[in-house]
Amino acid sequence: MSDTEQELNAQKREMPEPVEGSRPIPWVVLVIVGAVFVSALTYLGMSKQVNDPSIGDHRVAADFVVAKGSTTGPVDGAQVYAAQCVACHQATGAGLPGVFPPLAGSEWVLGKPSVAVQIVLHGIDGSLTVKGTVYKGQMPTFKDKLSDKEIAAVLSHVRSSFGNQAGKIDDALVKAQRAATQSHEKPWNGDAELASLK
Template sequence: MIEQPKHDARERENPDPHEKNRPIPRLVLIVVLGVLAWAVGYIVLTQRDDAPELGDHRTLATLQGKPAGAGVVADGAQVYSANCVACHQATGAGLPGVFPPLAGSEWALAADKVPVNILLHGIAGKLTVKDVAYNGQMPAFKDKLSDAEIAAVLSYVRSNFGNGSGKISADIVKAEREAGKDRKDPWNGDEDLNKLKQ
């Protein structure tokens, strides 16, 4: 009798490979278990009472991002780095044509209530800084920063970047916050801020 050719594809396939009695090599298991035992031992035996003088002296409130309250001195440079540097840059020079400079800015160096109100309520629309017009938007920080933080960051801006204006106290910020508590909209650039200067 003549053998018929195999037409079924399943009959032509080789059997699937399988592990049978060739599991993961013991040497690999020993190495993995050894590394795991070392890691657990390292964690358990590592000294956890490092000398406090090696730390950076930040308080728990700072680490948790809680705003500085009354009687707490805020770090103006830190507030600037966290909230302002992306637009106004680390040098205070801003981005030409996009974000105005704080270095030599007539708005930052104006009477105390002007920069305080700018930070509290923000700006929308055309703003002229050092004879260059900017048409953008600055966010309001009244709900984000405390009085102490606004005073600290404004004092930082007014005494850095070549600026030489005086410090702003948290009491001034508190008074301006109270005076503008009903204000919902940002200042309309030059138009509103020129009136505020008077």
């Protein structure tokens, strides 16, 4: 038997390559898919999409809008806190252990108001000791992001929340502190620089 004949015999033993047929989708499958689609539309049309008010923390989108301080109206410090601070310091002011320092009972929050203002204005980059624990994170600067009224409002909120009982801070103090350190461009170097401001 020649090589050509052997190749032909080998090809005859092979199964043909499969091809896609033109069979239509079975009617049963189409009926099932159609029934599921119609039932889904019926459910959406008949169901009431009202959330139970007892679920969640009762905040709405307006609670997360940072109130822009006008020259006449007050700024809501809680709103500024929710928009700018809550991600790190948490809703309870307890921070995240070992990562972000607490504001509740913090000597930096309850101490001299001018120091708290400086921290918010310029931020911190370096080791900072809070309630005996050293934190090595970084706090952003807010001098270009928040107005004097907003900084005063958020600090007043923090100093009177989370169990803290310190006095309010007015925007005149923030304005004076901003002017006094206008040339300070870098964040404070944690304890190394802030300790002298205490």
